[in-house]
Amino acid sequence: MAGxxxxxxxxxxxxxxxxxxxxxxxxxxxxxxxxxxxxxxxxLKLSDLVIEVRDARIxxxxxxxxxxxxxxxxxxxxxxxxxxxxxxxxxxxxxxxNAHSKSSVKKLVELAELKLKEVISREPTLLxxxxxxxxxxxxxxxxxxxxxxxxxxxxxxxxxxxxVGPLPGVTQDIAGFKxxxxxxxxxxxxxxxxxPSISDIETGLRLALAGSVKDSVVGEERIAQYLLAVLDTRxxxxxxxxxxxxRIDGIEYDAEEKPDYSLKNLKPKTRNLPNKSHLIxxxxxxxxxxxxxxxxxxxxxxNVEDENDLEGLIDLQFGxxxxxxxxxxxxxxxxxxxxxKFLTLFRAGKxxxxxxxxxxxx
Numbered sequence: 154m155a156g157x158x159x160x161x162x163x164x165x166x167x168x169x170x171x172x173x174x175x176x177x178x179x180x181x182x183x184x185x186x187x188x189x190x191x192x193x194x195x196x197l198k199l200s201d202l203v204i205e206v207r208d209a210r211i212x213x214x215x216x217x218x219x220x221x222x223x224x225x226x227x228x229x230x231x232x233x234x235x236x237x238x239x240x241x242x243x244x245x246x247x248x249x250x251n252a253h254s255k256s257s258v259k260k261l262v263e264l265a266e267l268k269l270k271e272v273i274s275r276e277p278t279l280l281x282x283x284x285x286x287x288x289x290x291x292x293x294x295x296x297x298x299x300x301x302x303x304x305x306x307x308x309x310x311x312x313x314x315x316x317v318g319p320l321p322g323v324t325q326d327i328a329g330f331k332x333x334x335x336x337x338x339x340x341x342x343x344x345x346x347x348x349p350s351i352s353d354i355e356t357g358l359r360l361a362l363a364g365s366v367k368d369s370v371v372g373e374e375r376i377a378q379y380l381l382a383v384l385d386t387r388x389x390x391x392x393x394x395x396x397x398x399x400r401i402d403g404i405e406y407d408a409e410e411k412p413d414y415s416l417k418n419l420k421p422k423t424r425n426l427p428n429k430s431h432l433i434x435x436x437x438x439x440x441x442x443x444x445x446x447x448x449x450x451x452x453x454x455x456n457v458e459d460e461n462d463l464e465g466l467i468d469l470q471f472g473x474x475x476x477x478x479x480x481x482x483x484x485x486x487x488x489x490x491x492x493x494k495f496l497t498l499f500r501a502g503k504x505x506x507x508x509x510x511x512x513x514x515x
């Protein structure tokens with residue numbers, strides 16, 4: 154991984170400055186996060202159980218290190234959300250979930266009830282707090298918990314649904330929702346907060362790639378470069394030959410016509426149900442992208458551990474992706490357009506499941 158580490162500093166233009174609140178290479182710590190962090194710390198003292206939501210693709214990087222000392226002494230459940238986008242992993246004391254799956258969230262609720270069992274018998278009111286970095290799915294999880302609670306418990310008042318969106322920072326205030334009574338159970342949804350400074354550049358880029366830092370802060374091209382560097386150093390495109398023989402062998406799909414479909418529809422909240430032609434279009438595009446990366450990596454005669462060679466390979470791959478995505482060569486922002494489409498496919502899981510952190514894989 155030496156080539157990747159060197160490229161992060163040289164090729165991505167981040168140097169040794171890293172991610173910090175005061176400026177420098179990446180200034181990404183919004184003012185509301187400082188106030189929210191203080192409020193969360195105060196309310197943690199009152200909570201009976203904490204559900205810490207992390208992104209299953211970055212189970213280590215998506216842990217807020219500043220909050221860990223406050224969480225260590227609490228009853229806690231670590232939920233790895235977006236499990237469908239990640240490889241299976243064997244991290245202990247964590248439960249993989251899909252916040253949009255009722256059966257998945259039900260298992261989490263049962264685990265939380267087990268953790269609260271000794272408190273339920275003596276406390277008339279219980280407080281469950283949901284915390285996590287931005288865009289890990291906290292509000293989506295709360296909405297699912299409420300739907301389960303409605304079918305199991307008498308609820309005194311209708312809960313206002315939590316805002317859910319594809320961008321980090323949708324929730325910017327602490328809101329409490331009553332989901333059950335006898336005992337009364339309240340769930341607090343909190344804003345996603347990050348640490349003010351991340352000294353490790355790759356941790357910051359992993360958060361950006363997973364969507365916990367807004368693209369506009371880091372830059373889509375930087376994030377796409379990082380993703381390509383990860384794929385190349387891991388040799389991931391070499392495995393796509395066996396998954397997509399039809400595309401790599403040059404067999405085309407016969408779509409009746411080019412559908413009027415935007416990849417933006419793959420994003421959460423904006424996702425629309427695709428028809429058959431849309432599905433074929435996305436599958437065809439994915440195979441074109443995988444074929445482009447497979448071909449450029451197999452034809453590459455350099456060393457991905459050498460930063461200069463890796464940088465040259467990534468430049469070639471941007472050109473191959475531009476062709477695969479049929480983006481006009483004269484487009485003034487072609488590289489940016491390639492980056493946006495490439496990141497959308499990755500984040501929607503169309504390039505396959507991934508774990509970006511270095512954790513054991515089963």
